[in-house]
Amino acid sequence: MPCEERRPGFVVRILVLLLIGQICCFAGIAEALTILAPGSNRMVVNNRRPFVHMVIRSSGKGEVGHIIVKKETGRGEERLINPLGSWRGNGNNYFLHYILALKSGVNIFIVEPGERRIRIRYRPLTTLLNYNLAASSAYRFHRRGKVPLTCSGCHLRSSLGGHAVPGKERLKCENFSPGCYSCHRRLVDAGRWRHSPSSNLYCLGCHEGRKGRNDIVVTRGRVDDTCLLCHVNGRRWKKMGHVHGPVGIGDCTVCHDPHGARYKYQLWADGKAALCVACHADKKKLVSNTPLGFHVHGIVKGGGCTICHSPHATENAFQLLEPINKLCVGCHVTMKGIIVGHPVGGHPVQGPRDPRRPGRKFSCTSCHNPHGSDYAYLLIGDLLGGHVCSKCHH
Ligand code: HEC
Ligand code: HEC
Ligand code: HEC
Ligand code: HEC
Ligand code: HEC
Ligand code: HEC
Ligand code: HEC
Ligand code: HEC
Numbered sequence: 001m002p003c004e005e006r007r008p009g010f011v012v013r014i015l016v017l018l019l020i021g022q023i024c025c026f027a028g029i030a031e032a033l034t035i036l037a038p039g040s041n042r043m044v045v046n047n048r049r050p051f052v053h054m055v056i057r058s059s060g061k062g063e064v065g066h067i068i069v070k071k072e073t074g075r076g077e078e079r080l081i082n083p084l085g086s087w088r089g090n091g092n093n094y095f096l097h098y099i100l101a102l103k104s105g106v107n108i109f110i111v112e113p114g115e116r117r118i119r120i121r122y123r124p125l126t127t128l129l130n131y132n133l134a135a136s137s138a139y140r141f142h143r144r145g146k147v148p149l150t151c152s153g154c155h156l157r158s159s160l161g162g163h164a165v166p167g168k169e170r171l172k173c174e175n176f177s178p179g180c181y182s183c184h185r186r187l188v189d190a191g192r193w194r195h196s197p198s199s200n201l202y203c204l205g206c207h208e209g210r211k212g213r214n215d216i217v218v219t220r221g222r223v224d225d226t227c228l229l230c231h232v233n234g235r236r237w238k239k240m241g242h243v244h245g246p247v248g249i250g251d252c253t254v255c256h257d258p259h260g261a262r263y264k265y266q267l268w269a270d271g272k273a274a275l276c277v278a279c280h281a282d283k284k285k286l287v288s289n290t291p292l293g294f295h296v297h298g299i300v301k302g303g304g305c306t307i308c309h310s311p312h313a314t315e316n317a318f319q320l321l322e323p324i325n326k327l328c329v330g331c332h333v334t335m336k337g338i339i340v341g342h343p344v345g346g347h348p349v350q351g352p353r354d355p356r357r358p359g360r361k362f363s364c365t366s367c368h369n370p371h372g373s374d375y376a377y378l379l380i381g382d383l384l385g386g387h388v389c390s391k392c393h394h
């Protein structure tokens with residue numbers, strides 16, 4: 001039972017610490033400590049989650065009490081980081097586990113004894129797709145393609161995290177992969193909206209090991225190839241007339257976290273609007289900090305963007321759920337069936353070419369901005385003085 005947590009009684013512990021502390025002062029304790037993860041003193045971490053794990057091996061129970069991990073918080077101050085736990089492995093080896101919380105930018109951690117400094121430059125990401133995991137500066141724990149034997153001794157052989165793990169040293173391409181969960185539990189458990197294959201520990205269903213290499217790759221090829229294996233309804237998106245930018249390049253995970261996330265549909269922000277304006281920054285003022293005098297379309301705040309747009313794809317321009325005029329009169333029902341007669345008798349609302357927008361047909365958006373406007377009735381110009389009319393009529 002190498003993985004059981006064994007904590008001696010408090011008094012015994014203090015005594016042992018004092019004793020070994022004395023011995024170690026002479027023996028040079030720094031030698032007895034090995035940082036197993038992260039893998040180097042200087043590295044770049046690009047990740048969704050603002051933390052990495054640290055695992056230190058200590059060859060002797062006495063040393064465990066001397067090991068201190070601190071974070072430099074600036075201005076010469078330091079903050080102590082408490083270990084998650086320490087577990088005894090083979091022989092007299094103890095494994096201390098920590099979580100190193102990261103802030104965007106440079107983070108410095110100090111491990112004592114030995115004053116080892118670990119410098120981590122962290123860049124938060126919403127997707128790993130555009131990021132070169134093969135870059136040598138990048139921190140990749142599974143770079144050599146498997147879980148190191150030092151770790152797998154506990155993590156893949158015993159039952160950690162309440163799941164029985166098959167007794168294999170190397171990972172095989174079994175889709176049911178509780179061994180992964182024993183280290184990556186936070187990935188799965190953190191999100192309130194969980195993705196079924198991840199919470200069912202079907203990790204290797206997506207993180208397929210490359211043949212003969214026992215590799216753990218993030219993905220192979222386009223992300224959507226993986227997603228659409230199961231989400232067969234999504235396959236038609238690629239063939240539709242108007243595909244949303246990120247979907248077109250196969251980047252599902254720029255919006256969805258395949259493991260789970262805070263918002264419904266495993267999104268990292270509310271999918272109705274907050275998610276959209278995070279990229280479409282010019283539309284931010286529709287949902288927050290709206291400038292005084294700016295008229296927002298009455299439906300945006302309640303219905304969000306997705307009441308009109310599909311986040312994936314449709315047959316209509318701008319991924320609208322319906323062609324423009326049909327979309328508008330779906331809510332503005334008094335205008336249903338009107339082709340001419342608005343805003344003045346005989347005026348067309350669809351049909352001819354739009355004199356203001358070459359290549360486009362006349363529609364409700366020829367005169368109205370569907371999102372918002374500085375002018376009343378969401379018009380493209382001031383009604384007073386006929387400025388809106390003169391946009392087309394000279
Ligand atoms: C012994 C613990 C352990 C086990 C078991 C484990 N991992 Fe990891 N994995 C890590 C650590 C540590 C990192 C680095 C990130 C961190 O510190 O949280 C990592 C990182 C990753 C990454 C990011 C890319 C990389 O290489 O850093 C992926 C993907 C990943 N693990 C997938 C898996 C999958 C899939 C499994 C099961 C087949 C698995 N891991 C099993 C510890 C483990
Ligand atoms: C002596 C046994 C042992 C060894 C060796 C070991 N671990 Fe662990 N590890 C554990 C135990 C026990 C837990 C807690 C599991 C639980 O609570 O379900 C754990 C938890 C973890 C976690 C999850 C922590 C969390 O809650 O977020 C990570 C990550 C991890 N280990 C990484 C590693 C890595 C990387 C190595 C190899 C460098 C390693 N471990 C070696 C016993 C071990
Ligand atoms: C539905 C497919 C899918 C499943 C199931 C899945 N993953 Fe992932 N995983 C991905 C994709 C895709 C990425 C790359 C995400 C991105 O672009 O940000 C990824 C990234 C990761 C990363 C690194 C980035 C991060 O978000 O921290 C880790 C670690 C990871 N997966 C571990 C796991 C573990 C452990 C499991 C099982 C509990 C698992 N994955 C199940 C698809 C999946
Ligand atoms: C192994 C099959 C499988 C793969 C691969 C897979 N999913 Fe899923 N996904 C599921 C299952 C099963 C559900 C739960 C279905 C349900 O509850 O209706 C689900 C649910 C979802 C949901 C929530 C749907 C809803 O109606 O609540 C989203 C969003 C999602 N997956 C996105 C993705 C993305 C993005 C990927 C690729 C990174 C992916 N899935 C890959 C099987 C898969
Ligand atoms: C631009 C962000 C974004 C991208 C990229 C994206 N999605 Fe979505 N997805 C959403 C939003 C927002 C919803 C919620 C839809 C709603 O509220 O009607 C959603 C819903 C879903 C659902 C559940 C409802 C449904 O329509 O079936 C699935 C499954 C899904 N997405 C899969 C995918 C897959 C697969 C990809 C990649 C091909 C992908 N998504 C790319 C934002 C995105
Ligand atoms: C991760 C960033 C990202 C997110 C999140 C995102 N988009 Fe986009 N969107 C893009 C990109 C990139 C394009 C393509 C721009 C281009 O081709 O010029 C695009 C294009 C569009 C277009 C078409 C614009 C045009 O001029 O043809 C619409 C409409 C749109 N997005 C709506 C949405 C909605 C609604 C949401 C929320 C559900 C959303 N977007 C979320 C990145 C994003
Ligand atoms: C009432 C329906 C409706 C709502 C709600 C809506 N849109 Fe639109 N959107 C449209 C229409 C219609 C167009 C086409 C405009 C045109 O014909 O020029 C459009 C065009 C766009 C475009 C491309 C042209 C441009 O203005 O940049 C983007 C990007 C876009 N919408 C994003 C969003 C975002 C983000 C939200 C949420 C904050 C949102 N839309 C809410 C109807 C809507
Ligand atoms: C999902 C329903 C919905 C859709 C689709 C919709 N609207 Fe609206 N619209 C509303 C609501 C709700 C209001 C606010 C009503 C109010 O304030 O009395 C509104 C307000 C307006 C106003 C301002 C009315 C005023 O008195 O200031 C105009 C103009 C307008 N919409 C035009 C359009 C156009 C053009 C489209 C198509 C691009 C459209 N709407 C699509 C629901 C919708």
Ligand code: HEC
Binds near residue numbers: 365367368383388
């Ligand atoms: C030629 C320009 C033009 C076109 C095209 C146009 N509108 Fe208007 N709309 C106006 C003007 C100007 C007003 C200002 C109030 C008025 O004069 O009735 C207005 C007012 C409105 C109002 C608010 C007042 C009311 O009557 O409730 C709504 C809603 C509206 N339009 C919806 C639409 C819809 C839906 C379409 C497409 C079917 C459309 N408009 C096409 C110019 C236009």
Ligand code: HEC
Binds near residue numbers: 355
């Ligand atoms: C976006 C461009 C646009 C705007 C803005 C616009 N119109 Fe028009 N208008 C047109 C087009 C196109 C026609 C049709 C011309 C044709 O068929 O040759 C038209 C036709 C007309 C007609 C002739 C209708 C008939 O019975 O044949 C009148 C009158 C008119 N507009 C008045 C106005 C007034 C008043 C305003 C301002 C409230 C206005 N228009 C705003 C584009 C516009």
